Amino acid sequence: MEKGEIMKLPEDTLLLSKNGAEIPIGDSAAPIIDDQENVIGAVLVFWDMTEQRKVREQLSYQAFHDALTGLPNRLLFIDRLTQAIERLKRHQDTRFAVLFLDLDRFKLVNDSLGHPIGDQLLIAIAARLEGCLRASDTIARLGGDEFAILLEDIQDVSDACRAAERIIQELNVPFNLDAQQVFTTVSIGIVLGFSHHDQVEDLLRNADIAMYRAKALGKARYEVFDAIMHAQAKALLQLENDLRRAMDNCEFEVYYQPIISLSTNKLIGFEALVRWRHPKRGLISPAEFIPIAEETGLILEIDLWVLQEACYQTQLWQQQFANFNQPLTISVNLSSKHFTRSDLVEQILQVLEETGLNASSLKLEITETVIIDNPESATTILAQLKALGIGLSIDDFGTGYSSLSYLHRFPFDIMKIDRFFINRLDKESESLEIVRTIMMLAQNLSMVVIAEGVETSEQLNKLQELRCEYAQGYFFAPPLSQDAAESLIMRDHQ
Numbered sequence: 001m002e003k004g005e006i007m008k009l010p011e012d013t014l015l016l017s018k019n020g021a022e023i024p025i026g027d028s029a030a031p032i033i034d035d036q037e038n039v040i041g042a043v044l045v046f047w048d049m050t051e052q053r054k055v056r057e058q059l060s061y062q063a064f065h066d067a068l069t070g071l072p073n074r075l076l077f078i079d080r081l082t083q084a085i086e087r088l089k090r091h092q093d094t095r096f097a098v099l100f101l102d103l104d105r106f107k108l109v110n111d112s113l114g115h116p117i118g119d120q121l122l123i124a125i126a127a128r129l130e131g132c133l134r135a136s137d138t139i140a141r142l143g144g145d146e147f148a149i150l151l152e153d154i155q156d157v158s159d160a161c162r163a164a165e166r167i168i169q170e171l172n173v174p175f176n177l178d179a180q181q182v183f184t185t186v187s188i189g190i191v192l193g194f195s196h197h198d199q200v201e202d203l204l205r206n207a208d209i210a211m212y213r214a215k216a217l218g219k220a221r222y223e224v225f226d227a228i229m230h231a232q233a234k235a236l237l238q239l240e241n242d243l244r245r246a247m248d249n250c251e252f253e254v255y256y257q258p259i260i261s262l263s264t265n266k267l268i269g270f271e272a273l274v275r276w277r278h279p280k281r282g283l284i285s286p287a288e289f290i291p292i293a294e295e296t297g298l299i300l301e302i303d304l305w306v307l308q309e310a311c312y313q314t315q316l317w318q319q320q321f322a323n324f325n326q327p328l329t330i331s332v333n334l335s336s337k338h339f340t341r342s343d344l345v346e347q348i349l350q351v352l353e354e355t356g357l358n359a360s361s362l363k364l365e366i367t368e369t370v371i372i373d374n375p376e377s378a379t380t381i382l383a384q385l386k387a388l389g390i391g392l393s394i395d396d397f398g399t400g401y402s403s404l405s406y407l408h409r410f411p412f413d414i415m416k417i418d419r420f421f422i423n424r425l426d427k428e429s430e431s432l433e434i435v436r437t438i439m440m441l442a443q444n445l446s447m448v449v450i451a452e453g454v455e456t457s458e459q460l461n462k463l464q465e466l467r468c469e470y471a472q473g474y475f476f477a478p479p480l481s482q483d484a485a486e487s488l489i490m491r492d493h494q
Contacts, residue, residue: 015046024049066141068119069126077140077148081200084152084193097160099149100189100207101129101167104219106145109182120177121184132166148204157192157224164188164222172220185220187211192224209233240292242278247301251277254309255479258488259331259450259472262464267492269329271365271472272310273479274302299335304347307332311355311362313482318361321493328489331363331393336370339377345384363391363414371410379410386411393450397438407445415442419453422473426458439466 014022026049032041064076072080084096103125110118122145129139129147138150151160168186175182189211191203210225217223246252256270276284293299314330321328338344352359364385371378382392393414394407417438424431435451442449451463454473463471480488 024053069141072140074142080138095154096193097151098191098203098207100211101147101186103145104185124175128170160190187214187219188222190224256485257479258477260476271331274306308351311357315355315357329361331365333365336373339370339374359389363393365393365395367395414448416450422451422453425462
């Protein structure tokens with residue numbers, strides 16, 4: 001210690017009062033020096049730090065806890081997970097598991113009941129989750145409707161699975177919020193920590209992958225991460241990266257599936273279908289890349305490109321075969337994501353103006369998801385499209401759960417019966433009755449019917465007996481390249 005320096009008390013020193021209470025204090029000290037500059041004493045000042053300490057503790061709490069639920073937040077969860085990995089380095093026989101939870105259809109609660117009810121639901125869920133776990137476990141809210149759980153000192157993955165089952169069962173019980181019963185379910189991904197080489201970000205990512213796998217398999221369930229999931233996730237990420245470059249590299253193609261009149265056996269138009277010709281993998285099935293395009297939002301750009309190409313080609317065919325009894329039509333699919341945009345009608349108008357195609361030759365195919373996800377905007381947009389003379393088709397009819405309640409509210413011209421029912425026409429009497437009922441419904445609503453997925457002459461005969469007007473499917477032709485479609489038009493024209 002330097003001459004004249006007075007030692008301060010350690011930080012967070014506690015003073016014991018006469019009644020035994022502990023009081024946090026701060027202090028300052030100054031030496032008393034005589035004429036020879038010798039320290040002969042000191043002046044000590046102490047003050048009560050209770051309020052300052054409360055503020056500091058409150059700030060620390062807020063930094064590591066979720067403001068809504070009071071649970072640990074992502075930062076604190078990562079710290080606890082890091083400590084668990086460090087313990088593995090010292091005790092190789094220990095095990096822990098990470099559970100990644102995501103509520104199913106939570107957005108629907110917010111949209112239908114409002115965000116205050118949504119917040120109440122999150123608070124109630126947090127309380128139930130805490131009731132399912134041990135005091136030594138860590139549960140955190142990562143944000144939105146995502147939660148994470150750290151289960152320490154477990155024997156094996158079966159302990160984590162039992163915890164997930166308890167959580168799923170507990171959350172299946174409805175919540176009573178503001179005199180309303182609210183139902184929710186949860187999808188859970190599980191990853192086991194058993195190596196000191198594990199990294200925090202890898203464990204969270206792998207649990208997240210397993211959770212999305214649970215959602216893909218039907219929600220309200222759990223899945224345990226494994227090496228196959230990791231390989232699939234890497235392949236999916238690579239496919240997404242390739243998909244983002246595909247538009248710039250002109251890798252997409254439009255194929256055309258013929259739509260046939262069953263009364264004349266003549267071609268009346270095509271459905272435009274996008275195909276991706278990958279530079280290394282060749283043609284990739286739409287079933288593989290369309291879900292990725294939907295999830296990433298790339299479907300907006302892809303759909304508009306298909307619309308532009310298909311309208312332009314159809315207008316060329318109409319000029320080339322001008323003496324057709326009636327102009328060829330083109331049907332183009334639109335994702336539900338378009339109906340969240342205010343400029344959709346303007347974009348379609350611009351395509352029609354640029355390609356010169358008459359609006360009456362364009363049919364837009366829309367799935368029931370459009371109506372369910374965006375009922376208000378869909379009402380306005382569909383009415384505007386109808387006013388332009390564009391045909392509106394409800395696609396995959398019969399597979400949704402609320403088709404009947406929506407049909408009379410929206411200006412659809414065409415009903416496309418899903419291939420699921422058509423494929424069973426020649427095998428199951430129930431499917432025949434369903435198709436008959438759908439056709440009667442369409443007739444009462446003055447809608448045209450197109451049967452999708454016709455593959456056999458028996459199916460065709462059944463549809464003709466039911467007086468179905470139009471059909472498409474491999475029985476007539478698969479989706480065709482532009483050149484093959486043009487050859488079909490020429491043969492049909494002759």
